[in-house]
Amino acid sequence: MPQDAELIAGMIRGESGAFADLYQKYRARLHQYALSLIRSRMEAEDVVHDVFVGLAKQASEGRMPRELSAYLYVSVRNRCVDRMRRKPELPLDDVDLELMVAPTGDEERIAASRVLNRALLALPVEQAEVVVLRTWHDLEFSTIARMQGTSVNTALSRYQYGLAKLRKELAADGR
Amino acid sequence: MDDERIEQLLRGYELPEVSRNLDHRVLREGGAILERARTRAAIEDFGRSLLQLFGFGYLTWLVDLATTTDAEYRVDFV
Numbered sequence: 001m002p003q004d005a006e007l008i009a010g011m012i013r014g015e016s017g018a019f020a021d022l023y024q025k026y027r028a029r030l031h032q033y034a035l036s037l038i039r040s041r042m043e044a045e046d047v048v049h050d051v052f053v054g055l056a057k058q059a060s061e062g063r064m065p066r067e068l069s070a071y072l073y074v075s076v077r078n079r080c081v082d083r084m085r086r087k088p089e090l091p092l093d094d095v096d097l098e099l100m101v102a103p104t105g106d107e108e109r110i111a112a113s114r115v116l117n118r119a120l121l122a123l124p125v126e127q128a129e130v131v132v133l134r135t136w137h138d139l140e141f142s143t144i145a146r147m148q149g150t151s152v153n154t155a156l157s158r159y160q161y162g163l164a165k166l167r168k169e170l171a172a173d174g175r
Numbered sequence: 176m177d178d179e180r181i182e183q184l185l186r187g188y189e190l191p192e193v194s195r196n197l198d199h200r201v202l203r204e205g206g207a208i209l210e211r212a213r214t215r216a217a218i219e220d221f222g223r224s225l226l227q228l229f230g231f232g233y234l235t236w237l238v239d240l241a242t243t244t245d246a247e248y249r250v251d252f253v
Contacts (some may be wrong), residue, residue: 013213014209023202027198029198045196049204052205053225056204056209081240089193098191099191100188101190112184133187135186163178166185
């Protein structure tokens with residue numbers, strides 16, 4: 001997979017292949033991130049759609065972000081926060097989505113994934129956000145703190161609280 | 176179970192599947208936007224070449240002088 005800079009250059013030249021590669025590179029992570037914030041499959045898809053279409057529009061006007069990865073994450077976050085302000089949070093019982101998927105055939109891990117998924121969704125949004133970004137997306141705490149508009153220590157605390165709650169849920173389930 | 180064990184456990188799971196519908200929507204719309212931009216640029220280039228060919232190159236120079244800002248000559252990072 002080419003580097004972001006090459007893909008950006010390709011998009012500015014109007015190459016739809018570069019856009020497709022860039023989308024492939026980030027789609028799954030941004031989709032999961034949006035799901036962890038907005039907790040609605042349809043809205044998460046709309047957010048990811050709007051972010052990438054917005055990026056294509058910028059490229060068509062000769063404008064592109066300097067730090068693509070950071071730009072994409074912040075765009076997803078801003079759009080999710082905006083939507084969350086406009087609609088009430090769904091009760092957990094009404095939320096039917098996965099933030100992670102277990103490998104097929106492994107009964108033990110599939111069962112554990114249900115517990116963990118449920119526990120992740122039960123976390124306060126800002127804790128789930130740190131856990132998702134740190135665990136699957138390998139973002140530094142300093143980056144996460146900047147995105148959340150908080151201090152590194154707060155981001156770290158949210159992460160630790162989040163993991164502690166997941167641990168508790170697993171223990172309650174006998175794991 | 177310590178934090179490290181939980182982290183390992185979480186990392187062992189894959190990200191949720193992205194729907195084909197989303198892939199289709201994004202690639203179709205984003206691709207079309209870039210395609211339109213490329214076509215627009217190609218038409219502009221062609222028009223300029225024609226004007227140059229027929230000795231009206233000064234017209235493109237005048238238009239550029241009147242309409243183009245510095246930002247249009249470079250990629251504007253936001």
